[in-house]
Amino acid sequence: MALNDGYTYREELGRRACGLTLLTYLTRHYLHSSESDWQARLERGEVCLDGLPARGPETLRPGQVLEWRRPPWEEEDAPLHYALIHQDAALLAVVKPAGLPTLPGGGFLKHTLLARVRADFPEARPLHRLGRGTSGLVLFARTHEAGANLARAWRERAVQKRYRALAVGTPLQEEYAITTPIGPVPHPRLGSVFAASAAGKAASSLAYVLERRAATALFAVDIHTGRPHQIRIHLAAIGHPLVGDPLYASGGLPRADLPGLPGDLGYLLHAERLTFLHPLTGERLSLKAPPPPELRRADET
Structure with a gap:
């Protein structure tokens, strides 16, 4: 390597x-x-x-x-591809694979979505980020004006975001409005991580059950705030942590047994849809990234 x-x-x-x-x-x-x-x-x-x-x-x-x-170092292997699903003079929308970090950090520099996109579009600037284990849509601005306009839309919560997630357990309700605050809590390996915290910042998610399976459930989740690891924490907070999540346990706090790190893999979470007004034309865009097979309903396969 x-x-x-x-x-x-x-x-x-x-x-x-x-x-x-x-x-x-x-x-x-x-x-x-x-x-x-x-x-x-x-x-x-x-x-x-x-x-x-x-x-x-x-x-x-x-x-x-x-x-x-x-000094130079050998980076951990990661999938080094992305799919381009929207391109114009102001914007790029790409689909990130699970396992590829969005931005440099945690030992990754060239093995990042940012590095791969900038190899093709040097001017691209990411407008948000997904966790390393999360797949799906990431927006990049190609001009300063587009970036400023969309950053304002994000702050004003004018960008609609929908995810899919596979969680543990059988939900008793069809939908859940989740408002558990999120903030730093102690972590034995990092000092602190973001998790459910009464002293944290306000957070809002709406989770819908798409399909019940044997001991698991497929959720669609709309997030109205953008706190770190919000979906992982919020579904865990209602008793349905993501299948394979190495960090968050039921209740929304770090696992007590062998606590993982935020960048560890194993869970299934996908940024499926972004809906917003084009920052230059005002046209309403609704961009969608098809979910991976594990996150599709039976009638979608």
Whole structure:
């Protein structure tokens, strides 16, 4: 497998860094690596503070620029294809396969939807993201005007979003209006993850039962807010976590047994439809990505 080109991660430090040493800050806030890992990177000259190589004992203050110049690495395998379903001068709509991250992060740089789309359309800018394990529609803007207009529509909740999901259990109702707040909760491996939380932000989903199966159910879910992992959390909150979800258990909290990570795979979730006004023409568009076979009703196969 070929190496990628490496990447420089940059952060302008805020108040949480004030008074900490650089090594303490890196260890405390970037839990994917241990203190000894960060010390080794500092000694190799990979970490800079305000453009100068750093050693670790420096006392930090807000406003400084921290950089980690990560050397080239081999990325985990991922499906490297996408389907183009809409193209005009302002917009692209593509279908992302499950397993391909939308944006760089978590060890992925070139093996991302963004990298694949920009290889064909260098000007493309993603307007939202899907979780790595989620398949389906992702919109890209091709102009600044289109991006600004659609970003405003997203903020104003003028974009209608429908998903399909396969969940555990047999629902007692035909539909569920779910308003469980979502916010950070403790996680043993990451420090915190988003989950059901009374102290979290308001979230709204409407879930419809499409088909009951043996010990599972196929749902259609309309989301009216865009909180992280909202559908996974909300269906789990009503007692129907996604089949194979390694992170969320019934109730909408992280699993107590071998808690997974947000990017772990195994669940079935698909962004099926986006409906919105074209940002330049005002035309109403309803774009649809056919669901994978596991997420189709019996009468759709």
